[in-house]
Amino acid sequence: MIYPHNFEQKTEFSKVRQLITDKCLSPLGEERVAGMEFSADFTTISERLEQTEEFLRIIQGEDEFPANYFFDVRYSLKRIRPEGTWLDERELFDLKCSLQTINDIIRFFRPAEDEEIKYPALTALAGNTLVFPQLVGKIDTILDKFGKVKDNASSSLAQIRKEMTITMSGISRSLQSILRAAQSDGVVDKDVTPTMRDGRLMIPVVPAFKRKIKGIVHDESASGKTVFIEPEIVVEANNRVRELEGEEKREIIRILTEFTNTVRPMVPDILQSYEFLAEIDFIRAKALFAQQIKGIKPVLEDKQQIDWAHAMHPLLYLSLQKQGKQIVPLDIYLDEDKRILIISGPNAGGKSVCLKTAGLLQYMLQCGLLIPLHESSRTGVFANIFIDIGDEQSIENDLSTYSSHLTNMKFFVRNCNDKTILLIDEFGSGTEPQIGGAIAEALLDRFNRNHSFGVITTHYQNLKHFAEDTEGIINGAMLYDRHLMQPLFKLSIGNPGSSFAIEIARKIGLPEDVIADASAKVGSDYIDMDKYLQDIVRDKRYWESKRQNIRQREKKLEEITARYEQDLETVNKQRKEIMREAKAEAQRILSEANAKIENTIREIKEAQAEKEQTKLARKALDEFKASVQSTGEEDDKIARKMAKLKERNERKKQKQKTPVQPVFNKDVIEVGDNVRLKGQVSAGTVMELQGKQAVVAFGMIKSTVKLEQLEKVSKGQIKREVQKSTFISSQTTDEMHEKKLNFKQEIDVRGMRGDEALQAVTYFIDDAILVGVARVRILHGTGTGILRQLIRDYLHSVPGVRHFQDEHVQFGGAGITVVELE
Structure with missing residues (x-):
C-alpha cells in the first residue's frame, strides 16, 4: 500500500517509468511498463529481480539475443475474428516476423539436452509458450522477403502477372518507338523518358507540341509547362493493364482470405504467445535501465530492513553524469533495533535527497527493478510505504500546508505497523515551533510504539533529544564542512546534526550585531549544544579520515608482504636449482678426475722405461689436480660463508628463545598503569x-x-x-615530504574561543612533531591571559615538547609562546 497517491511524483518514479518506456521495442512492452506495480510479496519480487538480473547478464555477455522484430499485431488478430475479413500484406508480414522472433527467443532459452540452463528464471517464464513454425512456413510460401505476395502464391496469380509483364513490355516498346520519332522531329527533348501517371505509361510533352502526337491528354504538371499524353496506339494495352491489376488485387485478397481462415482458430493461442513477447520486451527495458544506472540485484530477505552501502538516487546520478560530476553515495542502516532514523543538518545539505533516495529505491526494488547500490547491501520488503514530502497546500480544499501534513499524519498513525516504512520530510514544520515540535514528538512516539520503520528529516532540537533517549530511534546528520562553508551531502548515522544557522548567516553577510542578538535570545545552552554537535561532526570526520588512512596503509603492507613472500619463494626455487646444477658439475669433475688418473696410469705402464713420456704424464696429472683444487678452494670459501651465516642465524634464534622475565603483575590494574x-x-x-x-x-x-x-x-x-606499526610506504613518505615543505611554523589563534584554540593548537603541535620541526610559534595575544594559560597547560602534557617560553619582547613578548620540540 502506498500513501499518498502522488507518490510517483514525490519520489520522481514517474520519470523512472518514462525512461524504461523509452527503452521498449513496441507497445507490447510499453503497456507492461505503464502497468508496473508495487508488490509486497517476497516471492513475486524475487522472481522479477531474478528475471531482470538474468537479462542484464545477457546484455552484458556475448550471447546475441533475438530482438529484431517486436511487432504488435494484437489489433489485427482481433480484427479478423469475423468471417470474411483478412490480414493484409503488411499485417501478415508483421505476424510472420514477430512469430519468428518468439520462436527464436524460446529456442534461445531452451538449451540442447547436453547443455546447462544458463537463465533459469527466464527459461521458466518461457514455460509452455506456444510457437508456430508451420504457420511461419506457410506465410513464407505466400510472402517474399520484402513482405509482398509471391508470384507463385497461386497459379492464377502467376498467370495474371505473366500476362501483365508481357503487356507492359509491349507498351514500353511502342512508347519507345513513338518517343524516338518525336525526338527526331524535335517535338520532345532528347533526355525525355516515358512516365507513369495514374497507373498508365505516357509521354511528357511541351504544351506547344501536344498536337504533334496523336493520343489522349491525361494530365499536366503543376507549373503547366508539361502535358502527359497517352498515344492512341497504347490506349487499349493500358486498359488491359488496368484490368489485369484489378484481377491481381482480387486474387491477392482471395489468397489472404483463404490463409486468414486457417489463422482464425489459432488467434487465442497466438495472443497468449504475444503476452510472453510483451513480458520479454518489458524485462529487456528494465535490464537496459539497470545497465544505465549501474543497478544490481541485491541480497533480498523476507523481513523489514534497510542495510544499504553506496546507494545512489538514479535520476540524480544520470543528471550529474551529464554534467561530468560525481554523486555522493548514501550509506543507511535500519533494522529491528534501530528502526527510525531522524536526520538533521543544514538546509540544502541533502536531507530531502537522502529521504527521496530511500523511498525511490525501496519502491523500485518492490516493483522488480534493479537498484544502484553496493553488492554487500542487504534489502528487505515492506508492506506499506507512507510518504509526506513537499507542500500539499490546497485552496480548493481549504487546506494549509500544516493541515495537509496533519491529515497525512492522522492516516499514518491509524495505519502504520511493523511492516510499514514512513518517509517524512521536515517533520512538524509549518506551524509555531514549540507546539509543532511537541506534536511531532508525540507522533514519533506513536510510530515507535507501533514498531514502524522510518526516515524522517527535521530541524527540531526536541526530536534530536527524543531520538537520543528512546530505544528504536537513532539520530543521523548530514555532514557540513565548516571551514569551506559548504555541505558534503554525506549521511553520518549515530549523532544529530547541527543546522549551522550561525555560520551560514555569517557566510551570507548578516550583520554581526544581529547574529549576536539572536544568539543571546536563544541562550548560551542552545548555542553551546549546537557548537558541541559541530565539534562531534568535525572530530568524527577527522578520526574517520585517520581510520581510512590506516586501512590504506594496512592494505599496502599486505600487498608488499605478499610480494616479498612470492619473491622469497622464487629465490628458494632458484637456490635449489643452483645447488642441483652445482652437484651435477661436481659429479662431472670427479668423473673426469678418475678417468684422467686411470688414463695416466695406463700411459705410464705402456711407456715403461721411457722417462720423458712418464714425466709428461705426471705433469699433466699435476696440472689437472691443481685446477680441481682451485675449484675446491672456491667451494670452501662459499661453504665457510654459508657456515658463518648459519652460525649468525643460530645466535639470533638463541636470543629470541631467551625468556623475558615480567616486571609487573598484568592482572592488577592501578592508577598510573x-x-x-x-x-x-x-x-x-x-x-x-x-x-x-x-x-x-x-x-x-x-x-x-x-x-x-x-x-x-x-x-x-x-x-x-x-x-x-611505523611502517611507512613510499606514498606516505612523499606525503610527509610534501607536508614538511608546506608546513608553516606559526599559528594564529587570536579571537578564537578557548576550546577552538586548544583544538587548533593540538592539531598544529601534532603536525609539527610529525614533520620533525624543532621550533614553532603560537600567537595567542595577551588579553586576560586565559587563552595563554590554557595553551601552556596543554603544552605541559605533550611528551614531544621539550621547552616553551615567551617570545623576545622585541618580537611580541607575552603575546606569543615559542615552543621547542624534541
Whole structure:
C-alpha cells in the first residue's frame, strides 16, 4: 500500500517509468511498463529481480539475443475474428516476423539436452509458450522477403502477372518507338523518358507540341509547362493493364482470405504467445535501465530492513553524469533495533535527497527493478510505504500546508505497523515551533510504539533529544564542512546534526550585531549544544579520515608482504636449482678426475722405461689436480660463508628463545598503569579507579571503561608495538615530504574561543612533531591571559615538547609562546 497517491511524483518514479518506456521495442512492452506495480510479496519480487538480473547478464555477455522484430499485431488478430475479413500484406508480414522472433527467443532459452540452463528464471517464464513454425512456413510460401505476395502464391496469380509483364513490355516498346520519332522531329527533348501517371505509361510533352502526337491528354504538371499524353496506339494495352491489376488485387485478397481462415482458430493461442513477447520486451527495458544506472540485484530477505552501502538516487546520478560530476553515495542502516532514523543538518545539505533516495529505491526494488547500490547491501520488503514530502497546500480544499501534513499524519498513525516504512520530510514544520515540535514528538512516539520503520528529516532540537533517549530511534546528520562553508551531502548515522544557522548567516553577510542578538535570545545552552554537535561532526570526520588512512596503509603492507613472500619463494626455487646444477658439475669433475688418473696410469705402464713420456704424464696429472683444487678452494670459501651465516642465524634464534622475565603483575590494574582495550593497539593511562570501572586517558580523550575490557601493558610492549606499526610506504613518505615543505611554523589563534584554540593548537603541535620541526610559534595575544594559560597547560602534557617560553619582547613578548620540540 502506498500513501499518498502522488507518490510517483514525490519520489520522481514517474520519470523512472518514462525512461524504461523509452527503452521498449513496441507497445507490447510499453503497456507492461505503464502497468508496473508495487508488490509486497517476497516471492513475486524475487522472481522479477531474478528475471531482470538474468537479462542484464545477457546484455552484458556475448550471447546475441533475438530482438529484431517486436511487432504488435494484437489489433489485427482481433480484427479478423469475423468471417470474411483478412490480414493484409503488411499485417501478415508483421505476424510472420514477430512469430519468428518468439520462436527464436524460446529456442534461445531452451538449451540442447547436453547443455546447462544458463537463465533459469527466464527459461521458466518461457514455460509452455506456444510457437508456430508451420504457420511461419506457410506465410513464407505466400510472402517474399520484402513482405509482398509471391508470384507463385497461386497459379492464377502467376498467370495474371505473366500476362501483365508481357503487356507492359509491349507498351514500353511502342512508347519507345513513338518517343524516338518525336525526338527526331524535335517535338520532345532528347533526355525525355516515358512516365507513369495514374497507373498508365505516357509521354511528357511541351504544351506547344501536344498536337504533334496523336493520343489522349491525361494530365499536366503543376507549373503547366508539361502535358502527359497517352498515344492512341497504347490506349487499349493500358486498359488491359488496368484490368489485369484489378484481377491481381482480387486474387491477392482471395489468397489472404483463404490463409486468414486457417489463422482464425489459432488467434487465442497466438495472443497468449504475444503476452510472453510483451513480458520479454518489458524485462529487456528494465535490464537496459539497470545497465544505465549501474543497478544490481541485491541480497533480498523476507523481513523489514534497510542495510544499504553506496546507494545512489538514479535520476540524480544520470543528471550529474551529464554534467561530468560525481554523486555522493548514501550509506543507511535500519533494522529491528534501530528502526527510525531522524536526520538533521543544514538546509540544502541533502536531507530531502537522502529521504527521496530511500523511498525511490525501496519502491523500485518492490516493483522488480534493479537498484544502484553496493553488492554487500542487504534489502528487505515492506508492506506499506507512507510518504509526506513537499507542500500539499490546497485552496480548493481549504487546506494549509500544516493541515495537509496533519491529515497525512492522522492516516499514518491509524495505519502504520511493523511492516510499514514512513518517509517524512521536515517533520512538524509549518506551524509555531514549540507546539509543532511537541506534536511531532508525540507522533514519533506513536510510530515507535507501533514498531514502524522510518526516515524522517527535521530541524527540531526536541526530536534530536527524543531520538537520543528512546530505544528504536537513532539520530543521523548530514555532514557540513565548516571551514569551506559548504555541505558534503554525506549521511553520518549515530549523532544529530547541527543546522549551522550561525555560520551560514555569517557566510551570507548578516550583520554581526544581529547574529549576536539572536544568539543571546536563544541562550548560551542552545548555542553551546549546537557548537558541541559541530565539534562531534568535525572530530568524527577527522578520526574517520585517520581510520581510512590506516586501512590504506594496512592494505599496502599486505600487498608488499605478499610480494616479498612470492619473491622469497622464487629465490628458494632458484637456490635449489643452483645447488642441483652445482652437484651435477661436481659429479662431472670427479668423473673426469678418475678417468684422467686411470688414463695416466695406463700411459705410464705402456711407456715403461721411457722417462720423458712418464714425466709428461705426471705433469699433466699435476696440472689437472691443481685446477680441481682451485675449484675446491672456491667451494670452501662459499661453504665457510654459508657456515658463518648459519652460525649468525643460530645466535639470533638463541636470543629470541631467551625468556623475558615480567616486571609487573598484568592482572592488577592501578592508577598510573598503562592499559589498552583488549584487541586494540592504542594505549592509555589509568587516571582513576571507580569500582569495576576505570577512567582512562587516551591522549586528550578521557573515557570510562570496564576493567574487564582492559589489559595491562608495559612500556616495552608499547614501544615495540609502536615500532611495529611505523611502517611507512613510499606514498606516505612523499606525503610527509610534501607536508614538511608546506608546513608553516606559526599559528594564529587570536579571537578564537578557548576550546577552538586548544583544538587548533593540538592539531598544529601534532603536525609539527610529525614533520620533525624543532621550533614553532603560537600567537595567542595577551588579553586576560586565559587563552595563554590554557595553551601552556596543554603544552605541559605533550611528551614531544621539550621547552616553551615567551617570545623576545622585541618580537611580541607575552603575546606569543615559542615552543621547542624534541
